[in-house]
Amino acid sequence: xxxxxxxxxxxxxxxxxxxxxxxxxxxxxxxxxxxxxxxxxxxxxxxxxxxxxxxxxxxxxxxxxxxxxxxxxxxxxxxxxxxxxxxxxxxxxxxxxxxxxxxxxxxxxxxxxxxxxxxxxxxxxxxxxxxxxxxxxxxxxxxxxxxxxxxxxxxxxxxxxxxxxxxxxxxxxxxxxxxxxxxxxxxxxxxxxxxxxxxxxxxxxxxxxxxxxxxxxxxxxxxxxxxxxxxxxxxxxxxxxxxxxxxxxxxxxxxxxxxxxxxxxxxxxxxxxxxxxxxxxxxxxxxxxxxxxxxxxxxxxxxxxxxxxxxxxxxxxxxxxxxxxxxxxxxxxxxxxxxxxxxxxxxxxxxxxxxxxxxxxxxxxxxxxxxxxxxxxxxxxxxxxxxxxxxxxxxxxxxxxxxxxxxxxxxxxxxxxxxxxxxxxxxxxxxxxxxxxxxxxxxxxxxxxxxxxxxxxxxxxxxxxxxxxxxxxxxxxxxxxxxxxxxxxxxxxxxxxxxxxxxxxxxxxxxxxxxxxxxxxxxxxxxxxxxxxxxxxxxxxxxxxxxxxxxxxxxxxxxxxxxxxxxxxxxxxxxxxxxxxxxxxxxxxxxxxxxxxxxxxxxxxxxxxxxxxxxxxxxxxxxxxxxxxxxxxxxxx
Numbered sequence: 041x042x043x044x045x046x047x048x049x050x051x052x053x054x055x056x057x058x059x060x061x062x063x064x065x066x067x068x069x070x071x072x073x074x075x076x077x078x079x080x081x082x083x084x085x086x087x088x089x090x091x092x093x094x095x096x097x098x099x100x101x102x103x104x105x106x107x108x109x110x111x112x113x114x115x116x117x118x119x120x121x122x123x124x125x126x127x128x129x130x131x132x133x134x135x136x137x138x139x140x141x142x143x144x145x146x147x148x149x150x151x152x153x154x155x156x157x158x159x160x161x162x163x164x165x166x167x168x169x170x171x172x173x174x175x176x177x178x179x180x181x182x183x184x185x186x187x188x189x190x191x192x193x194x195x196x197x198x199x200x201x202x203x204x205x206x207x208x209x210x211x212x213x214x215x216x217x218x219x220x221x222x223x224x225x226x227x228x229x230x231x232x233x234x235x236x237x238x239x240x241x242x243x244x245x246x247x248x249x250x251x252x253x254x255x256x257x258x259x260x261x262x263x264x265x266x267x268x269x270x271x272x273x274x275x276x277x278x279x280x281x282x283x284x285x286x287x288x289x290x291x292x293x294x295x296x297x298x299x300x301x302x303x304x305x306x307x308x309x310x311x312x313x314x315x316x317x318x319x320x321x322x323x324x325x326x327x328x329x330x331x332x333x334x335x336x337x338x339x340x341x342x343x344x345x346x347x348x349x350x351x352x353x354x355x356x357x358x359x360x361x362x363x364x365x366x367x368x369x370x371x372x373x374x375x376x377x378x379x380x381x382x383x384x385x386x387x388x389x390x391x392x393x394x395x396x397x398x399x400x401x402x403x404x405x406x407x408x409x410x411x412x413x414x415x416x417x418x419x420x421x422x423x424x425x426x427x428x429x430x431x432x433x434x435x436x437x438x439x440x441x442x443x444x445x446x447x448x449x450x451x452x453x454x455x456x457x458x459x460x461x462x463x464x465x466x467x468x469x470x471x472x473x474x475x476x477x478x479x480x481x482x483x484x485x486x487x488x489x490x491x492x493x494x495x496x497x498x499x500x501x502x503x504x505x506x507x508x509x510x511x512x513x514x515x516x517x518x519x520x521x522x523x524x525x526x527x528x529x530x531x532x533x534x535x536x537x538x539x540x541x542x543x544x545x546x547x548x549x550x551x552x553x554x555x556x557x558x559x560x561x562x563x564x565x566x567x568x569x570x571x572x573x574x575x576x577x578x579x580x581x582x583x584x585x586x587x588x589x590x591x592x593x594x595x596x597x598x599x600x601x602x603x604x605x606x607x608x609x610x611x612x613x614x615x616x617x618x619x620x621x622x623x624x625x626x627x628x629x630x631x632x633x634x635x636x637x638x639x640x641x642x643x644x645x646x647x648x649x650x651x652x653x654x655x656x657x658x659x660x661x662x663x664x665x666x667x668x669x670x671x672x673x674x675x676x677x
Contacts, residue, residue, distance in 0.1 A: 045152045047092070048076070048236050048662055052103060056641075058315055058325075058589060059259070059324070059330045060311075060315055060320035060322075060324035060325045060328045060335070061095060061098075061099070061312065061322070061329055062324075062333030062334055063074075063320070063324025063325055063326065063329035063331070063333055063334035064091065064095060064308065064312065064324055064333070065092070065095060065332075065336040066324075066328075066331075066332035066333040066336060067283075067324070067329070068088040068089070068091035068092045068095070068328070068334065068336070069088060069092075069333075069336040069339055069340050070088070070532070070639065071085040071086075071087060071088030071091070071287060072085055072086065072088035072089060072340065072403045072530060073085075073339070073340075073343050073367055073370070074188075075088070075342055076187075076343065076347055077343075077347060077363040077364075077367055078360075078363065078367070079160075079614055079617075081285060081289035081290075081488045082518060083287075083290065083292070083372065084286050084289060084290030084291060085287055086290075086292075086559070087283070087287060087290060087303070089190045089285045089306035090251050090297070090301060090304040090305055090308070090524060091192070091257070091283065091307075091308045092190065092194075093190075093194070093248065093251035093252045093305075094251055094252070094254050094255040094304075094305055094309055094312065095255060095312070096194055096197070096250070096252055096254030096255065096537060097197070097253055097254060097255030097256040097259070098255030098256065098258050098259050098309075098312050099255070099465065100197075100198065100202075101202065101205070101219075101256035101259040101260060101407050102250075102262075103117040103118075103204050103646070104118065104201075104202050105205070105215070105259060105460065106259060108205065108206070108209050113206070115202060115206070115334055118202055119198075119517035120127060120392070120394075120395045120584070122198050122290040122387045123176065123395050123398050123399065124289070124385055124398065124478040124553045125193065125337075125386055126191070126394065126395060127398040127399075127401065128377075128381045128382050128385045128386065128398065129338040129341055129377050129378075129381060129382055129487045130161075130191070130341065130402070131161070131398070131401045131402060131405055132338075132377055132381055133160065133342060133345065133377075133664070134157055134160060134405045134409075135336070135339040135405065136345070137157070137184050137345045137545075138152065138153065138157060138405075138409070138412070139409060140184070140345065140349045140601065141153040141154075141184065141412075141523075142418070142421070144349060144352050144581075144584065145352070145417070145431050145580075146355055146417070146431070146534060146577060146580055146581075147416060147417030147419035147422070147427070147430065147431060148416075148417055148431065148483050149182075149414060149417070150417035150418065150570070151278050151412060151413050151416055151417035152183070152184075153184060153185070153251070153409075153412065154181060154408075154409040154410065154411070154412025154413040154417070155168065155412075155413050156168060156169075156184075156185040156188075156409070157185065157405060157406070157408065157409030158406050158410050158413065159258070159297040160185050160188045160192070160409075160614075161190075161402050161403070161405045161406035161409060162406055163192055163195040163196060163199070163335070164189070164192055165185065165188040165189050166192035166194035166196075166243045166245070167190040167192065167243070167244075168194050168239060169183075169186065169243060170242075170243035170244065170364065178602075180380060181385060182348060182608040183354075184345040184348045185344075185399060186342040186344060186348075187340065187341075187343075188341075189243055191251070192244075193244075193245050194252075196245045197249060197252050198435060199405030201256075202480055202556055204218065204222075206375065208254075214349075214608065215260050216257060216261055217261060218261045219253050219256050219257045219574045220252055220257065222249065222250075223249070223250045223254065223256075223257065224250075224648070225247060226247060226249045226250035226253065227250040229241075229247050229444070229542060229659070230297055230298060230301070230400040231298060232248040232569040233247060234295045234296075234297070234298035234330075235295065236429065237292060238295045238296075238298075238426070241297065241298070242296065242297070243311055246457070247297070250295065250301075250340075251297070251301065251305050254305045254306070254309050255294070255308070255309060255312065257309075258309050258312055258313055259392065259590055262388070266349065267315075267316055268316070269316050269317070269318075270481060271314075271320070272313075272314035272315070272316040272317035272320070273317045273318055273409075275310040275311075275313055275314040275317065276310065276311055276314040276318070276319040276320055277317075277319065277511045278307070278309035278310055279306070279307040279308065279309070279310030279314070279519075280307065280319060281307070282303045282304065282307030282310070283304050283307035283308065284301070284309075285303055286300065286303035286304045286307070286377070289303075291633035293603065296356040303359060303590060307335030309561070311535075318588035319571045323506055330403075330439070332371075334378065335371070335374040335375050335377075335378045336374075337382075337469070338374040338377035338378055338382065339370055339371060339374035341374075341377075342370045342373045342374055342377070343370040346366050346369060346370055346373075347363070350362065350366050351573075352573070352577075353581070357572075359360065364418065365373055368669075371534075373521055377512050377579055385398070396662065402582075417582075418475075419431065422580070422583070423583075425589060425591065426579060426580065426583045429576065429579045429590075429634070429642050430576045430577075430579050430580045432574070432575075432576050432642045432645050433645060433652060434645040434646055435645070435650050435651075436473070436476070436654065438479065438480050438652060439476035439477055439479050439480075439497070440455075440457075440458070440476070440479065440495060441476070443455045443457065443458065444457070444458035444476070444479075444495040444496065444500065445473060445476035445498065446497070446518070447499050448496075448498050448499065448500075448501060448512060448514040448515060448518055448579065451505055452518065452521075454525070458494060458495050458496060459496075459529055460492035460493055460494065460495040461492075461529070462492070463490070463491065463492025463493075464491070464492060464497065464531075464532060465483065465491050465492070465531075465533060465667065466492040466493075466494055466529070466531040466532050466533070467491055467492065467493055467494070467531065467532070467533045467535055467562075467666065467667070468490070468495075468496065468529060468531035468533065468534050468535065468560070469482070469492040469493070469494065469495050469496070469497060469535045470496050470503040470522055470525060470526070470536055470540040471497050471535075471536060471537040472497065472498065472499060472503075472504060472537075472538040472539060473498055473500065473501075473649065474538060474567070474568060474649060474650070475535075475536075475537040475538060475649045476495070476497040476499075476535060476563075477649045477655055478535075478650070478655055478657070478659060479493070479495060479656035479659070480656060481650075481652075481656045481658055481659025481660065483659070484656045485659050485660065485663045489663065489667065493603070494529055494531055496522045496526075497521075498513045498515065498518050499516070500540030501514075501518055501519065501538075502515075502539060502547075503519060503520050503525060503536045503537075503538055503547070504519065504538075504543045504546035504549075504550055505546045505549050505553060506519075506546055506548055506549060507519070507549045508602060509543075509547035519550075523550075523553065523554075523557075523634070526554065526557075526558060526560075527557050527558060527621060530558065530559070530560075531558070531560050532560055532561065533560055533561045533563060533660065533666065533667070534552065534554055534558070534560045534561070534562050534563070534669075535563050535565060535666065536551075536562065536563070536564045536568070536616075537564075537565040537631045537647060539566075539567055539569045540566065540569075540600065540603060540607065541572075541603075544607065545604065545611060546593075547564070547611070548610055548611060548614055549606070551564070551614045551615065551616045552614055552615075555614065555615045555616075561617065561668060562615060562616045563616070563617045563618075563619060563666055564607065564611055564615065564616045564618050564619070565619050565621055565662070566600060566604040566618065566619065566620045566621050566622060567600040567603070567604075567621065567622070567627055568622070568625060568644075568650060568658075569597035569598060569599045569600075569621075569622055569625055569631040569645050569646055569648075570597060570600075570641070570648050571595065571596065571597050571598075571648070572597075572598065572599045572647070572648075573645050573647070574644070574645075575642055575644040575645070575646070575647075576632060576642065576645065576646070577599075578590060578594065578596050578633070579642070582594075590629075590634075591624075591633065592632065592633060592634060592651035593627070593629045593630035593631060593632055594631060594633050595629075595631075596629045597626065597630065597631035597637065599622035599625070599626040600622055601620075601622055601626075601632055604623075604649075608620070617665075619662050619666070621658060624657075624658055624661045625643065625654070625658065630642075632654070632657075635653050635654065635657050640652050642654075643657075666667075
């Protein structure tokens with residue numbers, strides 16, 4: 041028991057319950073839910089988390105401040121309350137997520153979920169996600185526990201902030217000055233680092249704590265805030281405007297938090313400072329918003345895993361009605377969790393036994409997560425043939441990654457071995473990583489035909505001159521470099537291949553430039569079929585639904601048939617020869633899933649990259665047309 045008495049400069053808010061705070065919680069959680077379910081409608085809805093942070097800093101600091109002033113603050117009881125508030129719903133959701141992962145995840149994905157579960161139970165979700173990827177990228181959107189990064193930051197705040205308040209109180213220092221010192225330092229660090237390391241700024245507590253401290257500053261400066269209705273109305277409307285502006289102006293492409301965080305943080309603080317305002321009394325304190333605010337915590341916990349697993353089970357983008365139904369299901373589960381789990385534990389008779397029981401429960405969840413990692417996703421839960429196919433990996437080393445398939449974020453020079461200068465005819469492959477995946481097939485074809493290979497490929501960089509590729513700012517310069525190398529190498533055949541989604545005009549420009557500047561035949565190979573969530577996942581899905589091996593052909597892939605027709609019509613008159621990969625890999629029954637029944641016979645290792653077997657199959661199907669009689673058959677290498 042840490043009982044502290046004595047005077048201080050703290051001025052904490054009234055302990056009276058404020059329904060408008062629950063209403064603001066409702067606004068925060070609805071912003072996040074709408075961002076996750078309808079990102080185009082609410083591009084800046086992720087600022088709901090920032091609203092949560094301000095509320096948490098306001099309430100927690102107010103509670104600790106009041107109890108310190110009254111001389112009855114207990115650190116153990118504080119943590120007891122936090123445990124009873126956070127752990128019950130979290131334990132339920134983590135258990136449910138692990139069960140769903142067991143049923144619907146590939147072994148490697150389940151192992152990753154186990155790691156994320158362990159980190160979430162250990163209050164380190166934000167750190168674990170920082171080490172993996174960013175919040176807005178595609179891979180992160182497939183992580184069922186992605187949203188718990190914010191809970192990690194709050195938990196870390198709860199661990200250390202009361203200790204600092206106790207120290208300041210004992211030393212009779214101005215708490216507001218301490219808050220200002222740490223808050224300004226945190227905000228400055230956020231602004232300085234946002235340009236060079238935005239992912240770290242997003243996830244680290246040091247660069248986020250200023251948001252919680254904004255609420256803390258309000259809690260400690262409460263008696264200095266004007267509480268007249270007129271002043272409160274002004275502050276409330278400005279607060280609404282700032283939060284609304286952040287939702288409209290921000291999106292996932294902005295470097296956030298940075299300076300932009302001022303909008304939702306200041307807006308939240310202004311609303312919290314104005315309980316007498318009409319907005320707070322009539323809107324935020326309304327019964328529907330208060331009800332949503334009461335279940336906001338379990339609602340936040342449930343919604344994202346349900347969205348992720350629904351997409352995983354469907355193996356296709358969710359429709360608008362489906363996303364609406366998932367949010368409705370989230371609200372039902374949140375209410376059930378609040379009534380049957382949260383309320384009895386949180387508001388029942390407090391006891392150390394509850395705290396230790398919940399602590400044991402979260403420890404068991406952490407142990408379960410560790411066991412899943414240690415068991416490598418328990419791949420023995422699947423039949424051997426399904427397990428082998430579902431665990432097919434992308435063998436990029438066979439594509440000469442970092443040698444002739446460059447990562448443009450750190451590499452700009454091809455190795456000398458990328459061009460077989462002493463062999464003719466010379467086939468130069470120019471494209472992205474899907475072009476790199478053709479190399480095993482080309483190598484196999486060399487065993488029966490005499491031709492050379494030049495490979496100038498770059499990850500996520502289609503062969504399209506003067507095209508700006510989203511997410512790859514170095515692609516344009518690399519394509520210019522490759523074009524210069526093509527003129528120097530003087531190949532007999534240039535094979536263009538990539539994930540052709542857009543930039544047809546730029547591809548046409550590339551064909552024209554090649555025909556003008558070289559004597560090479562230009563062959564454009566159309567895109568390969570795209571498996572919505574990866575072919576290994578399709579294998580698992582089919583087994584879960586039918587308890588059988590996926591058929592040799594499946595309609596689950598998206599062949600670029602229509603785009604092939606457009607490319608053929610556009611590029612043919614310019615002198616390019618077009619070959620459709622989807623005509624070879626797909627027919628009316630669907631696209632090839634495997635070539636044979638062995639584990640290594642799967643045609644794709646993810647969404648679009650061909651396996652070695654499929655690469656050999658595709659190249660063998662087109663090699664004679666590709667070489668156009670320029671290579672003598674049967675001469676070997």
